[in-house]
Amino acid sequence: MFNLNTFEAVNWNRPTSELADVFWKQQTKQYWLETEVPVSKDILKWKSFEHQDVYKKVLGGLTLLDTIQTNIGMNEISKHLDDLQEKAVLTLFGAMEAIHARSYSYIFTTLCSNQEIDEVFEWVKENKQLQFKAKKISEQYKSITDKESLWKAMFSSVLLESFLFYSGFFYPLYLAGQGLMKNSAEVISLILRDEALHGVSVGYFAQNIFKTFPEEKQTELKLWGYQFLLELYENEMKYTEEIYSDIGLAAEVKKYVRYNANKALANLGLDKMFDDEAIDPIVMNGIRTDSVTHDFFSQKGNSYTIAKVKAITDNTFKF
Ligand SMILES: [Fe+2]
Numbered sequence: 001m002f003n004l005n006t007f008e009a010v011n012w013n014r015p016t017s018e019l020a021d022v023f024w025k026q027q028t029k030q031y032w033l034e035t036e037v038p039v040s041k042d043i044l045k046w047k048s049f050e051h052q053d054v055y056k057k058v059l060g061g062l063t064l065l066d067t068i069q070t071n072i073g074m075n076e077i078s079k080h081l082d083d084l085q086e087k088a089v090l091t092l093f094g095a096m097e098a099i100h101a102r103s104y105s106y107i108f109t110t111l112c113s114n115q116e117i118d119e120v121f122e123w124v125k126e127n128k129q130l131q132f133k134a135k136k137i138s139e140q141y142k143s144i145t146d147k148e149s150l151w152k153a154m155f156s157s158v159l160l161e162s163f164l165f166y167s168g169f170f171y172p173l174y175l176a177g178q179g180l181m182k183n184s185a186e187v188i189s190l191i192l193r194d195e196a197l198h199g200v201s202v203g204y205f206a207q208n209i210f211k212t213f214p215e216e217k218q219t220e221l222k223l224w225g226y227q228f229l230l231e232l233y234e235n236e237m238k239y240t241e242e243i244y245s246d247i248g249l250a251a252e253v254k255k256y257v258r259y260n261a262n263k264a265l266a267n268l269g270l271d272k273m274f275d276d277e278a279i280d281p282i283v284m285n286g287i288r289t290d291s292v293t294h295d296f297f298s299q300k301g302n303s304y305t306i307a308k309v310k311a312i313t314d315n316t317f318k319f
């Protein structure tokens with residue numbers, strides 16, 4: 001929190017937080033804007049696409065999560081961190097969340113009529129599972145008063161970044177893996193790459209706070225965390241059923257959700273909760289990006305060639 005007697009300037013000359021500089025540089029290296037992706041090339045395929053309704057709902061749900069991360073998540077956590085470099089990193093992440101939220105609108109505007117778009121945004125307000133997860137996560141963001149509640153908010157943020165997005169990410173990736181709606185999926189891949197960085201970074205900062213708690217408190221917080229995850233997991237299962245059962249994909253999406261729940265826990269330095277399962281190779285194919293249309297000379301494309309930071313783990317930035 002700011003000391004209102006003496007104002008301190010952020011000094012990047014020497015590290016005050018281990019890895020803050022690495023996370024900052026990684027985010028700036030992978031900076032992108034939605035207008036760099038030619039989504040309009042999907043229009044022809046979209047016109048004859050059978051399951052437009054599922055696609056629109058998935059994007060609507062993702063928009064809600066990125067709106068919360070922009071307006072509440074990164075702001076609230078940043079506000080309560082002590083380290084000025086960590087605050088700056090989260091503020092930068094927050095700006096990317098705003099770009100993500102806008103990107104879905106870019107896809108909507110390119111593919112759908114105004115009326116269709118309005119209907120989806122109304123549906124988001126009425127969908128029980130979406131509202132449930134928005135409420136559960138936002139409650140944690142809004143109740144930060146001390147280190148313990150700050151850790152809970154960061155735990156919630158990592159769940160959102162590394163776990164709760166994936167019931168939505170699945171579909172564009174699954175379609176792209178089959179050569180459908182590839183340009184829109186490229187936007188999703190760029191978002192996913194940022195969310196992966198955010199999950200790792202906030203997870204790392206959260207682990208540093210967690211280490212300062214006595215063992216008894218750590219045990220209590222872990223228990224809270226697993227229960228919180230389980231509650232959100234059950235909600236994700238219902239959401240997945242509602243969205244995907246008609247097109248026969250619910251079982252595959254559920255596996256992908258569990259896989260990413262384990263990833264979120266790993267980002268927080270906690271043991272996994274679910275058994276390993278094979279993920280639909282079509283989805284993994286959609287992530288690995290032979291389908292790239294993005295043409296950059298740098299590492300900004302969605303090729304996931306993100307620099308590795310050995311200080312965390314060998315595979316940290318291999319999203
Ligand atoms: Fe985001």
Ligand SMILES: [Fe+2]
Pocket residue numbers: 069093097161194195198
């Ligand atoms: Fe994020």
